[in-house]
Amino acid sequence: MKNIVIEPKVDEISMPENLRVGLFVAEQRKRCSKTGCNAEFYGFGFGQSPFQVPPPLERSLGENAHMGQYSAAEGIEELREAISGFNKRHFSLDVDPSRIVVGHGTKGLMYTLFSIIGGSVIIPSPSWIGYAPQLRLHGKDYHVFFMKPENGYKIDPVSFSDFLSKLPDEQHLLILNNPHNPTGAVYSKEELEKIAEVCRAHNTLILADEIYALTTYRFENFTSMGRIYPEGSFVTNGLSKDRSAGGYRLGSCILPENCSEKLKKDFTKVAATVYTNVSTPTQNAAVTAYEPNEEIEEYFRITREVHRIMGTEMSQAFNEIDGIKATTPEGAFYFLADFNDLSNDLKLKGVKTSNDLARSLIDCPHHITTITGDAIMVKPDDFSARIAFVDYDGKGAFNDFRMDPPKTRSQEAVFARDKAPRMFTGTDELKKFVERIKKR
Numbered sequence: 001m002k003n004i005v006i007e008p009k010v011d012e013i014s015m016p017e018n019l020r021v022g023l024f025v026a027e028q029r030k031r032c033s034k035t036g037c038n039a040e041f042y043g044f045g046f047g048q049s050p051f052q053v054p055p056p057l058e059r060s061l062g063e064n065a066h067m068g069q070y071s072a073a074e075g076i077e078e079l080r081e082a083i084s085g086f087n088k089r090h091f092s093l094d095v096d097p098s099r100i101v102v103g104h105g106t107k108g109l110m111y112t113l114f115s116i117i118g119g120s121v122i123i124p125s126p127s128w129i130g131y132a133p134q135l136r137l138h139g140k141d142y143h144v145f146f147m148k149p150e151n152g153y154k155i156d157p158v159s160f161s162d163f164l165s166k167l168p169d170e171q172h173l174l175i176l177n178n179p180h181n182p183t184g185a186v187y188s189k190e191e192l193e194k195i196a197e198v199c200r201a202h203n204t205l206i207l208a209d210e211i212y213a214l215t216t217y218r219f220e221n222f223t224s225m226g227r228i229y230p231e232g233s234f235v236t237n238g239l240s241k242d243r244s245a246g247g248y249r250l251g252s253c254i255l256p257e258n259c260s261e262k263l264k265k266d267f268t269k270v271a272a273t274v275y276t277n278v279s280t281p282t283q284n285a286a287v288t289a290y291e292p293n294e295e296i297e298e299y300f301r302i303t304r305e306v307h308r309i310m311g312t313e314m315s316q317a318f319n320e321i322d323g324i325k326a327t328t329p330e331g332a333f334y335f336l337a338d339f340n341d342l343s344n345d346l347k348l349k350g351v352k353t354s355n356d357l358a359r360s361l362i363d364c365p366h367h368i369t370t371i372t373g374d375a376i377m378v379k380p381d382d383f384s385a386r387i388a389f390v391d392y393d394g395k396g397a398f399n400d401f402r403m404d405p406p407k408t409r410s411q412e413a414v415f416a417r418d419k420a421p422r423m424f425t426g427t428d429e430l431k432k433f434v435e436r437i438k439k440r
């Protein structure tokens with residue numbers, strides 16, 4: 001047998017962040033085993049909800065395990081009705097179930113969407129890594145729009161309008177992730193309105209990736225782009241983050257208001273062609289996760305509070321390290337740590353690029369895992385790192401918060417250190433890293 005020929009475009013995509021962090025750790029462990037180092041690793045790299053799947057959802061999956069038959073490619077009717085009701089209750093979105101499609105995670109839905117929608121895609125940077133590799137696999141054009149720290153890493157409508165006017169005059173699709181991975185930023189209603197206005201003027205659709213919507217710490221501050229720009233938004237959300245069920249692989253996409261019947265049919269056609277349907281037991285179980293359920297409502301309230309406490313305390317601890325500037329997250333479970341004030345010191349120590357930063361942080365003796373460089377789509381000379389604050393026993397933190405929630409800021413500080421000690425030891429280790437980097 002000759003060497004198996006592989007399509008060159010596969011070489012154009014890099015390993016997704018979760019696998020990449022895992023590989024880094026495995027390589028470093030190997031190196032450590034040679035020197036007899038047993039020091040622990042600090043996990044700020046992998047972003048996965050630390051909490052348990054809500055019990056009603058877990059039970060429902062067991063109850064539906066017998067459902068072995070194929071089902072509707074666009075999602076079973078009962079689930080799409082439940083998702084419609086959920087969107088009404090939580091986001092004040094009035095969506096007919098016929099405008100909702102269900103997919104194998106929002107990642108799967110985005111892949112389908114990119115294969116259907118014409119024109120080029122705009123990815124604001126910094127960004128979650130997931131979009132660009134999918135676009136490269138599709139051979140689709142995309143442009144990167146750089147957001148600035150002075151704008152809170154949000155899209156500034158004036159420069160965005162200028163950016164769009166320089167692109168070829170065709171249809172575009174802007175990816176707007178709110179709350180934002182990796183900075184934890186949340187857009188206000190007014191900010192969304194200004195972005196929508198620019199998009200309307202430049203024939204630009206929006207993929208509103210709202211997978212972290214229900215983790216917004218002050219949920220009353222969250223507005224779905226589906227309310228602001230209903231005619232031009234594809235709103236994606238799912239079970240992975242706010243219900244901690246990433247492994248269930250179930251998400252939904254709301255198609256734009258008044259979109260054509262052809263667009264709806266095309267979604268079904270591509271879904272049926274590529275994966276037939278999302279697992280039928282999972283779809284049936286998910287009905288429980290979208291229908292009104294007081295236990296799940298309480299789960300949202302508690303998990304978002306615990307995320308808020310961890311994010312606030314951790315970002316403050318990072319900001320106390322001289323040379324690092326961290327964003328203060330308002331949603332999701334990440335913030336961005338900016339090491340650029342240390343760039344000369346880093347370069348003198350051989351850390352020349354943003355990609356090198358993740359490697360040097362994981363080196364012995366620090367063992368700190370982060371995501372940097374192309375994995376958050378920043379420029380090679382931008383020393384920024386995404387910090388995920390989920391390395392703790394979520395079940396324990398959830399139960400303790402439920403029994404006795406901290407009531408003051410100082411009680412919250414104690415709660416965070418008590419429930420997530422490794423994250424704070426990791427921050428102390430980071431301080432040592434910075435001190436070493438600065439040493440001449």
Ligand SMILES: Cc1ncc(COP(=O)(O)O)c(C=O)c1O
Pocket residue numbers: 047104105106107108128130177181209211237238239240246250251
């Ligand atoms: C911003 C963002 N969008 C989408 C996803 C994908 O989520 P899903 O599990 O629904 O595919 C993730 C997962 O990490 C994410 O961080």
